[in-house]
Amino acid sequence: MALTRLTxxxxxxxxxxxxxxxxxxxxxxxxxxxxxxxxxxxTKLQASYAWWHGAADEAIRYWREVxxxxxxxPAWPNxxxxxxxxxxDVEEGIKTxxxxxxxxxxxxELELALLRFARxxxxxxxxxxAEAIVADPGASPNKVYQAxxxxxxxxxxxxxxxxxxxxxDHPAFGWNAKCSLAVLDVxxxxxxxxxxxxPGWVSPARNSILVREPSSDTLVVxxxxxxxxxxxPLNGFHALLSSTGVxxxxxxxxxxxxxxxxxxxxxxxxxxxxxxxxxxxxxLGVKRVVTVGGSATGYTAIRxxxxxxxxxxIVFGTQTHMPENANFATxxxxxxIQRLRAHVRPMMRNLYHLIRDAKxxxxxxxxFSPGVRLDRMHAANVAGLANVRLHAVEGFDRHDxxxxxxxxxxxxxxxxxxxx
Numbered sequence: 531m532a533l534t535r536l537t538x539x540x541x542x543x544x545x546x547x548x549x550x551x552x553x554x555x556x557x558x559x560x561x562x563x564x565x566x567x568x569x570x571x572x573t574k575l576q577a578s579y580a581w582w583h584g585a586a587d588e589a590i591r592y593w594r595e596v597x598x599x600x601x602x603x604p605a606w607p608n609x610x611x612x613x614x615x616x617x618x619d620v621e622e623g624i625k626t627x628x629x630x631x632x633x634x635x636x637x638x639e640l641e642l643a644l645l646r647f648a649r650x651x652x653x654x655x656x657x658x659x660a661e662a663i664v665a666d667p668g669a670s671p672n673k674v675y676q677a678x679x680x681x682x683x684x685x686x687x688x689x690x691x692x693x694x695x696x697x698x699d700h701p702a703f704g705w706n707a708k709c710s711l712a713v714l715d716v717x718x719x720x721x722x723x724x725x726x727x728x729p730g731w732v733s734p735a736r737n738s739i740l741v742r743e744p745s746s747d748t749l750v751v752x753x754x755x756x757x758x759x760x761x762x763p764l765n766g767f768h769a770l771l772s773s774t775g776v777x778x779x780x781x782x783x784x785x786x787x788x789x790x791x792x793x794x795x796x797x798x799x800x801x802x803x804x805x806x807x808x809x810x811x812x813x814l815g816v817k818r819v820v821t822v823g824g825s826a827t828g829y830t831a832i833r834x835x836x837x838x839x840x841x842x843x844i845v846f847g848t849q850t851h852m853p854e855n856a857n858f859a860t861x862x863x864x865x866x867i868q869r870l871r872a873h874v875r876p877m878m879r880n881l882y883h884l885i886r887d888a889k890x891x892x893x894x895x896x897x898f899s900p901g902v903r904l905d906r907m908h909a910a911n912v913a914g915l916a917n918v919r920l921h922a923v924e925g926f927d928r929h930d931x932x933x934x935x936x937x938x939x940x941x942x943x944x945x946x947x948x949x950x
Contacts, residue, residue, distance in 0.1 A: 533920060535882075537910035541903060542851075549857040570599050577609075584864030586613045604630060604637035611643045616756065616865055618786045620650045620734060642676050649683065649758045650733040657684050664693035671696075675703045679710060683730025683763035687714055709933035713766035716941060720769035730763030732782035737794035739764060740810075743775040747817040748841075748944070751807055751834065752780040753789045753827040761824045761846055761932035770936065772944045777814050779807070786866070788826045790833075790874040800877065804837055820844065820944065824932060826852075826866075828896075832881055835892040842893035844943055846932040850896075850908040854878040882912050891917040895946045897935065901927025921946075 560582065564575045577592030590613055597606035607630035614623035627643050645660065663669045663677035678693025691714055698707040721727060726741045732754045750771055752760055760767045764780050771778065781793040781803075792798040796806030811819050818841035823831030828848025835843035854875050858864035870878060885894065898909040900922045912918045923931040923938075 533906065533910040533913045535910060535913055537913070538851075538907050541907035541910070545857075553857060570596060581609075581613070582858070582864060584858050584866075584868035586617060586865045586868075589613060601633055602635060604635050604640055607635070608637070608639050608643060611640075611647075613865065615643075615646065615650075616786060616863065617869065618734075618756075618784045620647060623647055638670060638673060642673065645676050645680050648680060649731045650735070657681065657686055660684075661686065661689045664689050664696070671700045671703045675706055678707075679763075682710055682714060682717075683759070683765065685717075685727065685730070685765060687718060690714060705928075705937075706933075709762075709937045712936045712939075713762050713770075713933075716769045716936065717766050720773075723773075725769060725775060728765050728768055730765045731758040732764065732780055733758055734782070734784050734794070737782045737784070739778075739780040741768060741776075741778040742814070743777045745774070746772075746776045748776050749807075749811050749814055749816040749819050750776055750778040750944075751819060751821045751831075752778065753793075753821070753823040753830045753834070754780055754782050755788075755824060755827050756783075756786050758782065760822065760827075761930055762936065766936075767822075770941060770943050773942050776944065777816060779810060785869075785873060787869055787873050789830045790870070790877040800837075804834065807834070807838060818842075820947075822943075823848065825849065825929065829881065832894055833877070833884065835894065836884055836888050836890070839890040840892045842895065842947055844895045844897075844946060846897045846935075847899060847902070847905050847929050848896055848908060850881040850911045852878040853880070880911070882915070885912060885915050885918065893947060894918045895921065897921045897923060897931050899923055899926045899928060899931045899934075901925075902929050905929060905931070 560579050564572060564579060567575050573592050573595050577589045577596065580589035580592060590610055593606050593610050600606065607626050611623045611626045614626060624647050627640050630640055660677040660680045663673050664681065674693050674697050678690045681690035681693065691711065694707040694710045697703045698711065700707070728739050728741060729736065732739055752767065754760055768778055781789060781795055783789045783793050785791055789803065790800060792800060792803045796803045819838055820841055821831040821835045821843045822845065824846040826849050828845030829850065829852055831843045831845050832848065854871060856867055858867050894917055896909055896918065898905040898920065900906050909920050913920060923934055926934050928934065
């Protein structure tokens with residue numbers, strides 16, 4: 531697939547037209563519905579409208595009101611927990627879910643919410659609970675997948691594999707299971723060869739993972755997503771980098787603004803983070819630094835590679851344009867857009883210009899799904915730049931292209947720099 535900046539301009543233009551046509555109609559419709567509603571129905575619509583705009587505090591306030599009126603309805607604690615998790619408020623999110631359980635609510639989505647919070651290292655949900663779900667013949671495919679994915683990240687490979695095998699032919703979860711089984715294969719292969727055995731997640735409780743490999747001359751710096759991983763759990767991601775081992779630093783951002791305001795290990799501030807990475811690279815005595823990221827943290831990885839004067843960046847389904855005037859209705863998360871504007875507005879730029887004008891030009895390898903319009907647009911934005919290579923995962927239409935690459939047999943990601 532040949533992409534050019536005309537592709538970017540066309541798709542971006544379509545989004546702008548939608549922002550000025552469809553979105554105002556949606557806005558008017560929502561406001562009209564609120565005006566006509568009364569009582570609890572009005573409060574529910576106000577909550578939905580606030581969340582649509584990314585006004586999470588306001589949405590949570592309305593959802594709390596509805597929750598008091600409908601204390602046995604699991605929808606409201608689920609929505610509140612989602613919003614709290616997105617802004618990194620882990621303790622309050624766990625309390626919201628636990629309070630719902632204490633009221634006698636039995637709900638699968640709330641149970642899964644606890645598993646998601648478990649990745650952040652702040653719950654008492656033990657591995658044994660996830661293993662019990664995998665072993666339970668009556669557990670739903672959704673629960674089995676989430677539990678097995680959690681176990682994969684906790685290095686409980688036997689139970690994780692058993693769970694994924696149960697659902698690998700399921701119409702909704704089969705693809706995820708097959709990808710996870712491929713990741714498991716890679717991790718176990720690397721472990722059998724003496725590879726680093728690391729956790730699958732970073733979190734507020736574990737704000738970074740440092741892997742030292744004295745035989746390597748490279749430091750890989752990974753900017754974890756809000757999911758606490760990089761498309762796949764970090765133990766799997768690290769195993770995918772190199773068959774011979776590599777130094778690596780994986781970072782967590784509790785502010786949930788994609789490390790653009792700094793990162794937990796080094797403290798607040800973009801330059802503080804850069805200085806910390808440089809100091810670590812010097813301590814390790816490496817010859818080259820490679821940054822990695824996915825989706826929005828792919829943007830971070832590219833910016834960091836430019837500012838660090840790194841050797842290169844490898845990114846998956848990355849953003850390459852982060853306009854400060856982005857419309858909330860066409861963003862993947864309106865709440866995230868609002869947080870970015872509040873905390874890192876000066877960092878919201880078009881990477882095309884930064885890459886084009888950089889004095890030092892790292893090699894930038896971009897993998898993306900051509901079947902995803904936004905991913906295709908962001909890849910096209912930087913098409914044609916001399917130091918950028920685009921790699922389409924052909925015949926694929928999901929955002930998570932890395933998992934599909936692993937399913938198809940991709941290994942040794944760092945070898946991309948050896949390809950001509």
